[in-house]
Amino acid sequence: MVRDTLVCLLAGGAGERLYPLTRDRAKPAVHFGGIYRIIDITLSNCVNSGLRRIFVITQYKALSLNRHLREGWYMLAHEMGEFVSVLPPMKRVGDTWYTGTADAIYQNLYSVGSEPCKYVLILSGDHVYKMNYMRMLERHADAGADVTIGTLEFDRSAASSFGVLELDTSLRIVGWQEKPADPKPAPGRPDKSHVSMGIYCFNRDLLIEAMLADADDPNSSHDFGRDVVPKLIEHGKVYAYPFVDENKKQAQYWRDVGTIEAYYEANMDLVSVSPVFNLYDKDWPLRTYQRQYPPAKFVFAQEGKRVGTAVDSIVSSGCIVSGGRVANSVLSFDVRVNSYTDVDGCIIFPHVDIGRYSRVRRAIIDRNIHLPEGTVIGFDLEEDRKNYHVSDSGIVIVVPEQRIFEEPE
Numbered sequence: 001m002v003r004d005t006l007v008c009l010l011a012g013g014a015g016e017r018l019y020p021l022t023r024d025r026a027k028p029a030v031h032f033g034g035i036y037r038i039i040d041i042t043l044s045n046c047v048n049s050g051l052r053r054i055f056v057i058t059q060y061k062a063l064s065l066n067r068h069l070r071e072g073w074y075m076l077a078h079e080m081g082e083f084v085s086v087l088p089p090m091k092r093v094g095d096t097w098y099t100g101t102a103d104a105i106y107q108n109l110y111s112v113g114s115e116p117c118k119y120v121l122i123l124s125g126d127h128v129y130k131m132n133y134m135r136m137l138e139r140h141a142d143a144g145a146d147v148t149i150g151t152l153e154f155d156r157s158a159a160s161s162f163g164v165l166e167l168d169t170s171l172r173i174v175g176w177q178e179k180p181a182d183p184k185p186a187p188g189r190p191d192k193s194h195v196s197m198g199i200y201c202f203n204r205d206l207l208i209e210a211m212l213a214d215a216d217d218p219n220s221s222h223d224f225g226r227d228v229v230p231k232l233i234e235h236g237k238v239y240a241y242p243f244v245d246e247n248k249k250q251a252q253y254w255r256d257v258g259t260i261e262a263y264y265e266a267n268m269d270l271v272s273v274s275p276v277f278n279l280y281d282k283d284w285p286l287r288t289y290q291r292q293y294p295p296a297k298f299v300f301a302q303e304g305k306r307v308g309t310a311v312d313s314i315v316s317s318g319c320i321v322s323g324g325r326v327a328n329s330v331l332s333f334d335v336r337v338n339s340y341t342d343v344d345g346c347i348i349f350p351h352v353d354i355g356r357y358s359r360v361r362r363a364i365i366d367r368n369i370h371l372p373e374g375t376v377i378g379f380d381l382e383e384d385r386k387n388y389h390v391s392d393s394g395i396v397i398v399v400p401e402q403r404i405f406e407e408p409e
Helices: 038-048 063-072 101-106 109-114 133-143 156-161 204-215 224-235 260-268
Strands: 005-011 053-058 083-087 119-124 127-129 147-155 163-167 173-178 192-203 238-242 254-256 297-299 309-311 320-322 325-327 342-344 359-361 363-365 396-398
Touching: 005 038, 005 101, 038 053, 038 063, 038 119, 038 127, 053 063, 063 083, 101 109, 101 204, 101 224, 109 204, 119 133, 119 204, 127 192, 133 147, 133 192, 133 238, 147 156, 147 163, 147 224, 156 192, 173 224, 173 238, 192 204, 192 224, 192 238, 204 224, 224 238, 254 260, 359 363
Parallel strands: 005 053, 005 119, 053 083, 147 238, 297 320, 309 325, 325 342, 342 359, 363 396
Antiparallel strands: 119 192, 127 254, 147 192, 163 173, 163 192
């Protein structure tokens, strides 16, 4: 089944809900967990599942994403038919950019059809979870399904942001609500709903047929959840695959990091003593591209100086905590925290310098920023709104001034 499967990873969304972190980059290219990008999670799932023929379909602000993929993910054996290849918008079939998830696949049917395969696995590049896709593919083949959709039980109170499914006893999908105001509860679980993870396994010939039919429908919004799947449920064999977590924790872990709050919480999940999402699992390694930086360093230790410390935090290569204090934070590579500075509950992107005597809490600091000596962020949100972006829940996001050129991340 490895040889018979092609992966299409959708990484072209505009990412409006994650603004301003997506002002200059694609959402899957946003930094995560210190050394990773969001897309690395899904790509690692693919490689760990044995799937190594992967198209990454890009669109908006893809320069840094393309660079990251080129530097970190072109390690597969091309002579063995393995690849991670970027498919930018080519307007091969018309004059429009991608108008929906299904349209993104439709506009790339030329590439999908050029690869010998029996199954096409369609994934999203902006979720955080661990999943062995091969198990899903095997279930798809054993059931004789036309389409299999990855699903999980989700709190009904928050399920209105997803596609909500109705299942029969054989896990066949018999009903579908797309982002309903009143999600249908799971049988016997009135506080839960079955929701779609945005993971679709198609028989390749059916996918091509469905994409051609959707493209010809003038009333379609060309989205899998809104248009394609509901029609297939009426006429085809569409089954659910309940999420099996490879994270080795008591509770299943899956996060859509499409909003500032969700992204912040997913990073904060990593810094506890026993992290909810385990980056240190040797049986399910996460791959990325890492530039060459020296090890992290903590100074000063001499008498009379405040010692640089970091507790309940991730500190990446090239960081220097020089007489400052870091707590409950994620520091990407090449970050400097200077003397008498306190950083608490923050996500710091690469190449950030935080000046002496600063106090920063519950903030996201984008790359290439120097915070002057004595900067205070996160203590007076009304004052912060004058200079920075502040989310609905009070997370302060500091981004660099917009430039006419792209600096390498």
